[in-house]
Amino acid sequence: MDGKFMRNQRVSAITKILIENPNKVINLNVFTNMLNAAKSTISEDIVIVRESLKRLEMGTIETISGAAGGVKFVCDISKEECEKFLEDLCKELQNQNRVILGNFLYLTDILSSPRYLKKAGTILASKFISNEIDYVVTVETKGIPLAYEVANKLGVELIIVRRGNKITEGTTISINYLSGSSNRIQTMSLSKKSLPSGSKCIFIDDFMKAGGTASGIKHLLQEFQSELLGIGVLIDDRSVENKLMEDYIALVEYDAPKDNKSAIVRISEKLDS
């Protein structure tokens, strides 16, 4: 790249690269090469980015020293913005039009919506960011976009556990588990190639009912000599008592709709658990 960049321009470029690679350590050489500037200059630029984000409560820039060192962006959301988002989400979920025959809540649109999931993912990721996570795990289908957002914000890879066996996955390990709410036996499977032994994982899903799926994931991870360090869900169904898992984080909780009346939704008591 010919010629110099002004400080303003460098600050913009550095911000973009950091924001697009959350929780990934970026070596300062990336910036010095791209922006044709000295390391000391780039370090000063980074101080500006750090102070701006900190003041606006939009996340932090951490410095990692050593040969493999550099800087990384750690996502965060201000308490105010978090509360506003969750209140809006509750309001949206209480919409009478969302109740469908059989007293189910229609969530399909929200569960694949970047507009909702970028913030939901940031909130969930911020709860697990201090743990040293290797992988985010989810089970197909509905929770995949949310889990993908959380993995992205944590700077790790996503692993999707399949229901049943797929021919394109190679050798798989399958377990049978009891779905806590419907009392049916179900199968989940994961390719042996997917997960190295000794991995530290969190499980992200759309919904927590009795916790049968989460409990199944815990056992599946044991088969891979790996560990389940935490569970995060978007919605916690409080109408199911005696859950199989007690230790999890949820963004909102609800009492399932009855007699085709709206669901009652509020910010979860397990948001900061």
Added chain:
Amino acid sequence: MDGKFMRNQRVSAITKILIENPNKVINLNVFTNMLNAAKSTISEDIVIVRESLKRLEMGTIETISGAAGGVKFVCDISKEECEKFLEDLCKELQNQNRVILGNFLYLTDILSSPRYLKKAGTILASKFISNEIDYVVTVETKGIPLAYEVANKLGVELIIVRRGNKITEGTTISINYLSGSSNRIQTMSLSKKSLPSGSKCIFIDDFMKAGGTASGIKHLLQEFQSELLGIGVLIDDRSVENKLMEDYIALVEYDAPKDNKSAIVRISEKLDS
């Protein structure tokens, strides 16, 4: 927010907000309120962001005039970076360890990896960004993370078509279609609530074999009085001739592995079609 921000700090904050909301129009009032600055000042800040991104070929900032106007970030990737990424992807796909029994290629890790999908999503989105798309459509399961990335970069919502019928989707419209490669009849369904009639859609999937799924999506969208404006896939299987769909964009193409030898993978001829 008390006190003023320096220009550098404003530039950083504005960059962050724009990058995190690709193809979404942000009204300048958002920035004037957040940064406690006059509109003219913010406009000058935006010029700096625009020039920096343009010079580094990292996307453009467009101005939309009128009452609902503002600025938006339109993603892009330089030709150099695009080619380097696709060459790396080809190399990775040709890894002998990816060939699994039955001459399938193991892709599961790549298809859920933010590291690969952020760039793949940017490339695909840049091909469709000049069309006025309302929705990105995909079919469960493997293509979901890629389709989610493309939807995010295009600033639209994602619609996930299900295989079979699900009880939590309410009233659905289902179609039967012939899977082009296996010659089996399959079912796909979509909730009536999901898609307003008259929508303009693109279909994003991981893999193009004979095009049976894409053709099914086209018919399903017709049932919703909606239109399929384009198709984008990560990998095009060139060993299948006489495809049902000819008009699509692919990032890479391959000849399926034979006799457990590596796949042969190259940048797709349909990258710019």
